[in-house]
Every structure is written in C-alpha cells, then in structure tokens.
Amino acid sequence: xxxxxxxxxxxxxxxxxxxxxxxxxxxxxxxxxxxxxxxxxxxxxxxxxxxxxxxxxxxxxxxxxxxxxxxxxxxxxxxxxxxxxxxxxxxxxxxxxxxxxxxxxxxxxxxxxxxxxxxxxxxxxxxxxxxxxxxxxxxxxxxxxxxxxxxxxxxxxxxxxxxxxxxxxxxxxxxxxxxxxxxxxxxxxxxxxxxxxxxxxxxxxxxxxxxxxxxxxxxxxxxxxxxxxxxxxxxxxxxxxxxxxxxxxxxxxxxxxxxx
Numbered sequence: 001x002x003x004x005x006x007x008x009x010x011x012x013x014x015x016x017x018x019x020x021x022x023x024x025x026x027x028x029x030x031x032x033x034x035x036x037x038x039x040x041x042x043x044x045x046x047x048x049x050x051x052x053x054x055x056x057x058x059x060x061x062x063x064x065x066x067x068x069x070x071x072x073x074x075x076x077x078x079x080x081x082x083x084x085x086x087x088x089x090x091x092x093x094x095x096x097x098x099x100x101x102x103x104x105x106x107x108x109x110x111x112x113x114x115x116x117x118x119x120x121x122x123x124x125x126x127x128x129x130x131x132x133x134x135x136x137x138x139x140x141x142x143x144x145x146x147x148x149x150x151x152x153x154x155x156x157x158x159x160x161x162x163x164x165x166x167x168x169x170x171x172x173x174x175x176x177x178x179x180x181x182x183x184x185x186x187x188x189x190x191x192x193x194x195x196x197x198x199x200x201x202x203x204x205x206x207x208x209x210x211x212x213x214x215x216x217x218x219x220x221x222x223x224x225x226x227x228x229x230x231x232x233x234x235x236x237x238x239x240x241x242x243x244x245x246x247x248x249x250x251x252x253x254x255x256x257x258x259x260x
Contacts, residue, residue: 003040004092007055007066010035015094017063019215020252021071021086021206023102023222028067028249031056037070043089044082046070061257066090071100073202074128075179083130084209091213097154097259098210101220101248102174104198105227107188110170111197112226115244116162116251117172119219120155122204123194125177130205131212144211154218154259161254167247172197174221176204188227198223222248 001009008014011033020028037043037053046053048070056067068086072078090098106112135142155171162169175191177183179201183191191199203219210217222244 001041003042003089006040007035007089007093011057013057013064015064016057016066016090017095018065018097018099018256019086019090019095020065020067021098021100021203022067022069023071023100023200023202028056028058028245028252031058031067033057042085044072044078044085046072047076048073060253061259063256063259065256066093066095071202071206073179074126074205075201080128080130080132083205087206087209087213087215090210091215095215098206098215098217099220099252100203100206100210100217101222102200102203103224104174104200104221105183105225106198106223107175107191107227108172108197111172111223112228114168114170114223116167116169116248117174117198117221117223118155118158118162118169119174119203119207119221120150120152120171121173122149122207122219123173123175123196124204124208125175126204127178128205130209134212142212144208149207149211149217151216151218154216154255157258158218158220158251158255161258162251164258165247165250165254167251169251170197172221174203174219175199177201183227191227199227220248220251 035055053070131142175196
C-alpha cells in the first residue's frame, strides 16, 4: 500500500479537510489517532530537533484535520521530492485547505511587537523551488501564479481569529532563506529594504507545492526572536515556540470554526 492508503486504513477515512504542518517546537495537543512517520510508506524522517515525526489526526469544527508534527528543510540536504511529500500526500487524501506553520525571526517592527503572523505574501530567497523538473510530467501546469499563493479570505479569517482570541497578530510578508545559519546584520538590512516582515528557513516551498497540488493556502508563523538582537539559537526558538504555541493553537481552532 502507498502512504495515502495506509493512512486511510489506520484512520478509517479516505478524505480529510485540512492539513496543518507544524514548525519547530509547534504542537497542537491531543489527537484521535497518532501515526509515526516511520509507519507511512515512503515518508521521509525528520532530522531537526523539535520535529518529532508524528502524523496526528483530529477533528475540530466538524472538519477532519491532519497535523504533521515535523517537516523537511532544504538545509538538511533534502530533495525536491522530499520537500513536496507532505503537500502531495495531503492532496491525495482530499485536503482542500493547507496551513503550514513555522517559527520565524521578526524583521519589521510590527512583527517584533506581535506574537503571531498571518502570511499574505512571500519572497523566496532559497534559490530552490520544489516544482523543479516536474515540467517533464506536468507540462505548463508547473507555471503556478505566485500572486495567488495565499487565499485572501483565509488570511482575513485567521487575523479575525487572533483578534477574537486576544492574540497579538499581524499580516506579514515572509522571506525564506536556505539556512541553516541565522542572518547577518547586512542580510537583515537587505530584508528590511525588500519589505520583509519576518524570515524563516521553511514554509515557502510547501506553499508553492500546495498550490501546485490544488489546495487553498494560509500560513501562520510564531515570532521567536527579534532579528536585530545579537543573540539567536535553536534552543531559544524551541522555547518560545512552545510558549506561544498554545496561542497559535487557539488561533487555529478559532479560525477553523470561523471558516464558512
């Protein structure tokens, strides 16, 4: 059996409504079913601390939700296929709404003064694209429209959800850099000039792939550090992700309830 068939057999469901991808240290709590990535055929295994490699299945607001606790990054040396794996699997399971989450460093002052960002646009500085090479099999379908990557209605829904939950949130432009090092001061100045609000080492490739596979997308980020501060390390990122993760969970729960 392939990955989608195994998940359907274990969960008893062939179709799900929403996929959420968890960033570093981000969890959403108790699940109805938990499936280790190691039990899913062909599924890559996470290599980064804070990415546990567990697929959690739960229901909220009448929707069946897949939560991938652990993602894959280009800086790990991953292939385009590995980066595409979660969006493609989600599509095969009938998912219509794709919500990647991540930890990010605040670049703009409005991000630095907030807790959570709702991504409405991005700048891909990875030098990589997960659709590379697919033109051989999919032809002109690979030319996805970047101006439609983020569903504006979903952006508004989750901004309103944050407001109703009393969480400090702001709409943001997310930049993705390859990593794994944190940005230099000169790179931060460049990002400011480009109009970037926050920077991460993930999410953008998944957004591109999810659009390619026909899903509507909104991305959410937890601001885990101010990029202008001289100190930055992964342990602090995980610590603040855990602290603000509960607020992100509330925003997601409320957002899914507010969806039409």
